Amino acid sequence: MYLATPIQLERLTRAEAAAYLGxxxxxxxxxxxxxxxxIPHHKVGRKVIYMKADLDCYLASTRRTQTA
Structure with missing residues (x-):
């Protein structure tokens, strides 16, 4: 059974998520x-919430390595 750590469940506002992504x-x-x-997100009324784990997955998916 997979248990998420508190860091993975961290919720960020749109402004915080944008700052995290740069x-x-x-x-x-x-x-x-x-x-x-x-990038998955949740809308609660007018507020938009991003999960830090989703942002990390997005960053991992866009990672590039230089080849010789």
Whole structure:
């Protein structure tokens, strides 16, 4: 059975998530609106919540290694 650690369950606001990714919060909002980049998020009323684990998965999926 898989148990998530508290760090993986960490919830971030859109502004916090954008800062974590190193982008502008409006860019993150545009990605969510257009579907250009699919990062899972939750909408609670007007508030948007991102899970840190989802952001880490996104970063891992975009990781590039240099080849010789």
């Amino acid at each position: 982008i502008n919060s409006q860019t993150l909002a545009n990605w969510a609106h257009t579907g250009k980049v699919a």
